Amino acid sequence: MNGQLAQLDEIKAIAAEAEKYKTVGTGLCLPATLICAAARACSHLAIGGQDCDFRGGGAHTGCISAAMLADAGAAMVIVGHSERRADQGESDADVRAKAAAALAANLRVIICVGETETERDAGRAEPAVMAQLGGSLPDVAEGGRVCIAYEPVWAIGTGRIPSLDDVRAMHAAIRAELHARCGKKEADKIAILYGGSMNGENAAGLLALPNVDGGLIGGASLACEKFAPILAAAAAA
Numbered sequence: 001m002n003g004q005l006a007q008l009d010e011i012k013a014i015a016a017e018a019e020k021y022k023t024v025g026t027g028l029c030l031p032a033t034l035i036c037a038a039a040r041a042c043s044h045l046a047i048g049g050q051d052c053d054f055r056g057g058g059a060h061t062g063c064i065s066a067a068m069l070a071d072a073g074a075a076m077v078i079v080g081h082s083e084r085r086a087d088q089g090e091s092d093a094d095v096r097a098k099a100a101a102a103l104a105a106n107l108r109v110i111i112c113v114g115e116t117e118t119e120r121d122a123g124r125a126e127p128a129v130m131a132q133l134g135g136s137l138p139d140v141a142e143g144g145r146v147c148i149a150y151e152p153v154w155a156i157g158t159g160r161i162p163s164l165d166d167v168r169a170m171h172a173a174i175r176a177e178l179h180a181r182c183g184k185k186e187a188d189k190i191a192i193l194y195g196g197s198m199n200g201e202n203a204a205g206l207l208a209l210p211n212v213d214g215g216l217i218g219g220a221s222l223a224c225e226k227f228a229p230i231l232a233a234a235a236a237a
Contacts, residue, residue, distance in 0.1 A: 077098075114150055203215065
């Protein structure tokens with residue numbers, strides 16, 4: 001819940017910076033109020049939404065369907081972010097239905113999974129994430145339109161991140177689960193993003209890990225000067 005039309009120039013600046021790195025797929029998932037303006041102003045940058053409803057329409061005041069996002073100019077959407085799971089009580093089944101609706105609306109979908117600090121401290125990080133992944137991933141016929149974002153909940157916005165070995169192990173486990181679920185051919189098309197306080201200082205190390213195909217950036221995406229070093233690290237990875 002950041003950004004108003006006054007920040008459109010910052011979005012344009014990020015779009016201009018992204019243009020320098022043609023090999024890096026870059027997008028901004030914005031509040032719904034900014035999608036249309038950003039899509040018009042930055043036609044070469046992928047614009048996305050931060051959530052969608054799983055229903056196609058009807059008497060659901062305040063909800064936004066995947067088709068509405070696409071109509072506004074969005075090319076992708078995030079579903080299952082840990083803040084929505086915690087604050088709005090979204091279940092794996094809710095996330096799965098939203099992801100399916102997004103795919104049906106021809107949006108690329110980023111499905112978020114991740115463990116809480118309690119789960120990690122109890123040694124249950126991997127089982128917790130695998131359970132979320134299994135419950136949240138729809139039956140995909142086109143792996144290239146799906147991304148999985150691993151976001152250790154306790155690392156978001158705190159500046160803390162798991163060790164590189166922990167990230168490597170979790171991303172490997174996610175890849176193995178995707179292979180089992182979708183078959184190797186489709187599973188290898190699914191990008192696995194790391195989302196937990198990635199910034200300009202740690203991006204290079206994280207992006208060099210196997211099965212870390214990119215990042216889901218939070219606070220560091222709000223300003224071009226903070227986002228630019230991550231783009232540079234991604235281009236060099």
